[in-house]
Amino acid sequence: MDMSSSSRAAVTTPGQVxxxxxxxxxxxxxxxxxxxxxxxxxxxRINGGSASPKGLSFSTGIIEFDVLISSKGPSIGPxxxxxxxxxxxxxxxxxxxxxxxxAAVDCLQYAPITHGLMMxxxxxxxxxxxxxxxxxxxxxxxxxxxxxxxxYVNRSLAPDLIVGRLEGxxxxxxxxxxxxxxxxxxxxxPGKTEGLPDEPSPNPLDQDPNILRQWQVSQPVxxxxxxxxxxNALVGxxxxxxxxxxxxxxxxxxxxERAGLLNLSRAYGLxxxxxxxxxxxxxxxxxxxxxxxxxxxxxxxDEIWVFVNGKKVYSDRNLWDxxxxxxxxxGRLGLDNGSFGLxxxxxxxxxxxxxxxxxxxxxxHHFGWGVVMRVDDLDQIHLAALSHQGDPIKTFQKS
Numbered sequence: 426m427d428m429s430s431s432s433r434a435a436v437t438t439p440g441q442v443x444x445x446x447x448x449x450x451x452x453x454x455x456x457x458x459x460x461x462x463x464x465x466x467x468x469x470r471i472n473g474g475s476a477s478p479k480g481l482s483f484s485t486g487i488i489e490f491d492v493l494i495s496s497k498g499p500s501i502g503p504x505x506x507x508x509x510x511x512x513x514x515x516x517x518x519x520x521x522x523x524x525x526x527x528a529a530v531d532c533l534q535y536a537p538i539t540h541g542l543m544m545x546x547x548x549x550x551x552x553x554x555x556x557x558x559x560x561x562x563x564x565x566x567x568x569x570x571x572x573x574x575x576x577y578v579n580r581s582l583a584p585d586l587i588v589g590r591l592e593g594x595x596x597x598x599x600x601x602x603x604x605x606x607x608x609x610x611x612x613x614x615p616g617k618t619e620g621l622p623d624e625p626s627p628n629p630l631d632q633d634p635n636i637l638r639q640w641q642v643s644q645p646v647x648x649x650x651x652x653x654x655x656x657n658a659l660v661g662x663x664x665x666x667x668x669x670x671x672x673x674x675x676x677x678x679x680x681x682e683r684a685g686l687l688n689l690s691r692a693y694g695l696x697x698x699x700x701x702x703x704x705x706x707x708x709x710x711x712x713x714x715x716x717x718x719x720x721x722x723x724x725x726x727d728e729i730w731v732f733v734n735g736k737k738v739y740s741d742r743n744l745w746d747x748x749x750x751x752x753x754x755x756g757r758l759g760l761d762n763g764s765f766g767l768x769x770x771x772x773x774x775x776x777x778x779x780x781x782x783x784x785x786x787x788x789x790h791h792f793g794w795g796v797v798m799r800v801d802d803l804d805q806i807h808l809a810a811l812s813h814q815g816d817p818i819k820t821f822q823k824s
Contacts, residue, residue: 442478442611444469451476458607468609473499475506475603478611483507484597486615488567493607494522496559502604506538507569508591509599513541513694516593518567518576518586519604526557531755533576533585537592540694546726546745547686547793548592549757555585562609571596571623589626590683594691628684636685637776637798639809640709641676643669645689645696648704648781658747661702664730664779666737669706679707681797686758689780689794696782697791702728704781707796711776713769714805724762724797727783731765734775739765744783745792760799769806 442448444467446457453474460467469476492503504519515538526532535551536544555578557563566577568584572591575584602608630636650659670676682688689705696703723731723739731739741763745756752762767776782794800806 440612441466442481442613443467444609444611448479449476450479464609466610468607469602469611470607471502471602471604473605475504475601477509477599477601481600481613482597483569483600483613483615485570485618486613487617487619488569488600488611488613489565490602490611491562491564491609493562493609494520494557494559495605496522496524498522498605503565503606503608504603505565505567506601506603507567507599508593508595508597509601510595514538514594515598515601516574516591516595517543518574520555520557522557522559524559526555529554532557533578535574535576535586535588537594539592539594539691542690542695542791542793544592544688544690544793546757547688547690547795549754549759550684551586551588553586556581568619568621570618570621572625573621573623575619575621587626589628592683625683630684633685633799634808635800635803636681637709637711637800637808638681638685640679640681640687640707642679642687642689642692643706644675645693645703645705647697648702650700650702650783656744656747656749658744658750659700659783660742660750661704661728661781661783664704664740666732666735666777668779669708669732669777676708685797685799687796689782689796693794695791700784702781702783703794704779707778707780709776709809711767711769711774711800711809712807713771713774716770717805718766718768719806720764720801721767722760722764722799722801724758724760725780726758726793726795728781729796730779732775732777732779733768734770735777736768738768739763742783758793758795758797760797767800 454472455474455476456470458468501519506515506517509515517538518535520533531552532555533553536548564579568575574588576586578585649662651662653660728742742750743752743762744750780796782791784791
């Protein structure tokens with residue numbers, strides 16, 4: 426499906442988009458149903474695959490459509506992607522339809538697709554219940570500003586899903602429907618946002634001084650896996666401090682994103698295909714006024730090893746589909762994934778983290794990859810910071 430900018434024209438006037446074969450680029454099992462009295466512009470049935478209206482480039486505005494959702498359909502769908510720049514870049518909304526949707530917190534979900542990775546497990550805050558009806562037509566309305574989105578289901582007066590910051594990498598692009606359902610009445614109203622601000626909504630963690638924000642990151646490497654017979658799954662081979670690249674290797678400064686996330690998916694994207702694992706290292710420092718231990722909370726995807734001054738102090742897994750290795754909440758990234766004591770000596774302390782993107786599902790799907798780390802209190806300690814000139818973080822030399 427051609428998503429290049431040269432193949433699309435900007436949407437400048439509102440109107441319904443006819444669901445006829447010549448007007449859509451399709452992949453997979455797609456059927457165009459002929460127009461009739463209830464649906465004069467046709468219908469589009471997607472049994473598996475995707476369809477994108479030709480000649481449309483969307484940035485901000487309102488998108489609406491109706492979709493018939495079957496109780497016998499797939500567990501995910503309908504799916505609506507926007508600002509689709511290429512196969513690996515988009516903002517993605519999808520539903521998980523069920524009879525429990527009015528009470529299920531994961532009924533509606535949003536996630537960015539960046540560098541080929543669907544980061545659903547890194548953005549758990551973007552989900553909500555909704556009044557979806559099975560074996561019936563449902564109306565969806567998306568109000569999209571420069572950085573925010575409100576989603577309304579079945580003409581709700583208040584948004585059923587609020588996305589305070591769109592996390593995708595593109596500001597304009599194609600539109601795409603996917604997964605199970607019969608679609609109709611697809612309408613695009615460009616530029617109209619019903620007063621939805623262009624600036625992102627505030628997030629408390631953005632100003633939290635206890636988040637470790639300044640890090641250096643190594644280039645990722647392919648890391649061996651071994652079978653864990655207790656988990657019946659492939660896991661990353663154990664990491665030791667001597668595996669960390671030397672100080673003379675290629676290290677780059679990386680800054681946290683919204684809510685303190687070190688987003689390795691955005692930094693490196695999909696590095697390996699199939700069951701292979703990519704692993705990278707992060708390092709920062711903390712200066713302590715005396716020898717002490719601080720409690721830290723940490724969130725990560727997917728396997729992690731933490732070292733302080735060369736000694737391992739923590740390691741764990743967060744594999745969403747392995748019962749014995751799935752952290753609260755539901756194998757997704759959050760500061761409640763884990764907690765441990767961080768032993769610090771007086772003076773400068775190096776914090777080093779190895780983290781991999783282990784894929785544990787049978788389909789070998791790689792998803793989000795990242796870390797967030799927070800110290801419970803800052804008494805007698807000072808977190809690493811860059812100068813205004815952006816000088817590299819001071820780091821220990823490996824012995």
